[in-house]
Amino acid sequence: QVQLVQSGAEVKKPGASVKISCKASGYTFTSYYVHWVRQAPGQGLEWMGISNASGGSTSYAQKFQGRVTMTRDTSTSTVYMELSSLTSEDTAVYYCAREAPRGSYSDYWGQGTLVSVSS
Amino acid sequence: DIQMTQSPSSLSASVGDRVTITCRASQNISSYLNWYQQKPGKAPNVLIYAASSLQTGVPSRFSGSGSGTEFTLTISSLQPEDFATYYCQQSYSTPFTFGPGTKVDIK
Numbered sequence: 001q002v003q004l005v006q007s008g009a010e011v012k013k014p015g016a017s018v019k020i021s022c023k024a025s026g027y028t029f030t031s032y033y034v035h036w037v038r039q040a041p042g043q044g045l046e047w048m049g050i051s052n053a054s055g056g057s058t059s060y061a062q063k064f065q066g067r068v069t070m071t072r073d074t075s076t077s078t079v080y081m082e083l084s085s086l087t088s089e090d091t092a093v094y095y096c097a098r099e100a101p102r103g104s105y106s107d108y109w110g111q112g113t114l115v116s117v118s119s
Numbered sequence: 120d121i122q123m124t125q126s127p128s129s130l131s132a133s134v135g136d137r138v139t140i141t142c143r144a145s146q147n148i149s150s151y152l153n154w155y156q157q158k159p160g161k162a163p164n165v166l167i168y169a170a171s172s173l174q175t176g177v178p179s180r181f182s183g184s185g186s187g188t189e190f191t192l193t194i195s196s197l198q199p200e201d202f203a204t205y206y207c208q209q210s211y212s213t214p215f216t217f218g219p220g221t222k223v224d225i226k
Binding site for chain 1: 120151153155157162163164165168169172174206208210213214215216217218219220
């Protein structure tokens with residue numbers, strides 16, 4: 001069965017960086033794109049970007065350009081999302097999600113990783 | 120960026136009610152519109168993709184319609200497990216923006 005398992009919760013200080021992993025299983029890793037979406041406490045969903053697990057190409061939301069890097073390791077079927085220059089506004093649950101084969105929507109999601117930014 | 124709006128932002132309904140949620144895009148997105156359900160503390164779950172296609176495993180009481188800039192999600196007979204927040208998302212062009220959500224709670 002398809003699974004996306006994310007790394008555990010993180011606590012960071014303002015100005016630091018965080019790198020979250022998302023390990024895929026149950027499907028051919030390099031055949032799918034992976035999206036990253038975040039959700040601040042009590043708020044809605046915010047799309048951050050997309051990573052091609054095959055070639056490694058990426059597309060980021062303008063809001064995060066220059067601060068986010070999405071990479072992948074095909075040997076471990078893992079995608080990573082690194083966000084730098086953290087502020088308290090980056091406190092959120094971060095999700096990875098596989099793009100479905102039939103279209104640009106996410107059919108499987110990770111369990112989420114809470115990132116708390118506080119001095 | 121394409122802006123997405125939803126109405127209402129919240130609603131109260133009873134089991135068995137028919138519920139309709141509207142989503143509007145700031146420009147023509149053809150049928151590149153998805154609907155997700157999210158329960159507290161859980162990841163979102165896709166219900167409808169491409170405006171009207173029911174995701175495998177999703178109950179048939181959920182349906183979607185619309186194209187261009189206006190879309191609707193309908194729950195034909197609300198069940199206890201449907202109390203949740205619903206989000207639309209456009210996948211016409213990046214960034215794949217979400218609507219602000221519609222919270223459906225018990226009347």
